[in-house]
Amino acid sequence: MTELPEPVRPDDPPPTARPKVSPDDRFSPTVVREGPPETPAGWVDMDRVRANLARVMEYMSAHRLDWRPHVKTHKSPWLARLQLEAGACGLTVATPREAEVMATVASDLVLAHPPVGRKAERVVRIAPSVRLRVALDSVESLRILEAAAHSAGREVGILVEVDAGMGRVGVPDGSAAVALARAAESSPSLTFDGVLFYPGHIRTTGEERDRRIRRTSDRLLGFLSVLESDGLPAEIVSGGSTPTLWESHHFEGVTEVRAGTCIFHDRDMVQLGVASPEEVAYWVEASVVSVVPGVRAVVDAGSKALSKEAFRGEGQGFAVLMDPPQLAVGSLSEEHGVIDLEGSDWSPAVGDRVRILPNHVCVSVNLQDRLLLGPDSADSSLRALPLPGRGRLLWSGERRPS
Numbered sequence: 001m002t003e004l005p006e007p008v009r010p011d012d013p014p015p016t017a018r019p020k021v022s023p024d025d026r027f028s029p030t031v032v033r034e035g036p037p038e039t040p041a042g043w044v045d046m047d048r049v050r051a052n053l054a055r056v057m058e059y060m061s062a063h064r065l066d067w068r069p070h071v072k073t074h075k076s077p078w079l080a081r082l083q084l085e086a087g088a089c090g091l092t093v094a095t096p097r098e099a100e101v102m103a104t105v106a107s108d109l110v111l112a113h114p115p116v117g118r119k120a121e122r123v124v125r126i127a128p129s130v131r132l133r134v135a136l137d138s139v140e141s142l143r144i145l146e147a148a149a150h151s152a153g154r155e156v157g158i159l160v161e162v163d164a165g166m167g168r169v170g171v172p173d174g175s176a177a178v179a180l181a182r183a184a185e186s187s188p189s190l191t192f193d194g195v196l197f198y199p200g201h202i203r204t205t206g207e208e209r210d211r212r213i214r215r216t217s218d219r220l221l222g223f224l225s226v227l228e229s230d231g232l233p234a235e236i237v238s239g240g241s242t243p244t245l246w247e248s249h250h251f252e253g254v255t256e257v258r259a260g261t262c263i264f265h266d267r268d269m270v271q272l273g274v275a276s277p278e279e280v281a282y283w284v285e286a287s288v289v290s291v292v293p294g295v296r297a298v299v300d301a302g303s304k305a306l307s308k309e310a311f312r313g314e315g316q317g318f319a320v321l322m323d324p325p326q327l328a329v330g331s332l333s334e335e336h337g338v339i340d341l342e343g344s345d346w347s348p349a350v351g352d353r354v355r356i357l358p359n360h361v362c363v364s365v366n367l368q369d370r371l372l373l374g375p376d377s378a379d380s381s382l383r384a385l386p387l388p389g390r391g392r393l394l395w396s397g398e399r400r401p402s
């Protein structure tokens with residue numbers, strides 16, 4: 001699976017029309033004048049973010065795929081706008097709050113989570129100018145969404161979520177997919193727009209990854225051909241993840257890729273070989289608060305800053321020092337991270353600051369009140385970026401989000 005991508009010819013049309021993006025100062029970073037920021041704090045390298053966006057778009061253009069980044073990684077409309085300006089066709093959201101906030105910067109959203117109860121009512125009330133599609137896998141959630149769409153007087157596109165091997169959500173077979181697509185087609189408030197799957201079960205490398213991609217792709221093709229032969233061709237086939245990012249074109253039939261983690265990457269993505277350490281754009285800055293030389297060093301970043309996600313690769317711990325000696329943070333309390341110093345001659349002093357790379361960036365970002373943007377090639381100031389997509393309460397949009 002190492003074929004070279006087809007070159008893009010200058011006269012090729014773009015994969016889809018790009019949305020118009022308007023600036024909104026409520027979401028922009030503000031200059032921080034408070035002196036050295038308190039730790040723990042989530043930091044972002046914007047030069048690396050811009051390079052990551054450019055690399056993803058280059059890959060998508062080479063393979064004529066659309067990129068619909070999942071915003072659960074960053075929760076920031078300001079970063080979402082950069083993704084749209086880079087060429088993303090729209091955004092993926094998982095919660096009504098994300099939909100409400102992102103509807104202010106995007107004209108095309110996919111909710112990749114079946115909405116039930118009040119969630120359906122909230123999501124259909126985002127700005128009517130936004131093209132809204134929702135992924136779901138049951139007649140029950142379709143009916144709930146249909147009722148909400150009807151009372152809001154809007155049309156909602158349905159992406160039938162299929163289980164292509166992950167075993168999370170998704171219809172199990174072609175006939176269930178056809179039943180849902182037909183239910184959408186026969187509703188005055190819904191349209192059947194295509195299929196969505198998430199290859200979250202593929203977190204391996206090399207031949208094992210390629211084998212799983214082939215199997216997933218075969219399953220996907222099975223769903224697509226049953227729909228097609230029932231006169232319900234899928235216009236959109238939405239897939240993708242960051243672990244399979246550079247292999248997205250091997251999922252046959254896919255039209256758009258929802259990879260989100262790739263804006264920052266993390267320890268898992270470096271371990272999987274999806275990103276190099278130089279492409280990781282997010283870390284948690286922490287202070288050393290206690291040291292027993294040769295035994296342990298304790299930092300002020302615990303599970304409430306780093307998150308307690310198990311490392312899926314070789315090695316251990318919940319995070320790793322970004323700079324040498326790159327020791328793992330082996331155990332976590334809520335506000336303490338413990339680094340084992342046995343066998344290491346690293347001898348930090350209390351008060352030293354360290355940069356820590358969490359296993360899973362999305363969960364760590366969600367634990368931050370804001371992200372700090374360090375000086376970069378475009379801006380020499382230290383800035384604080386608000387994260388209004390965090391949380392679950394209705395976003396009214398009236399005040400600058402904190």
Ligand SMILES: Cc1ncc(COP(=O)(O)O)c(C=O)c1O
Binds near residue numbers: 092260261
């Ligand atoms: C439904 C769905 N789509 C897309 C993504 C994005 O994948 P990644 O985090 O690997 O970029 C996720 C991640 O959890 C997801 O659940």
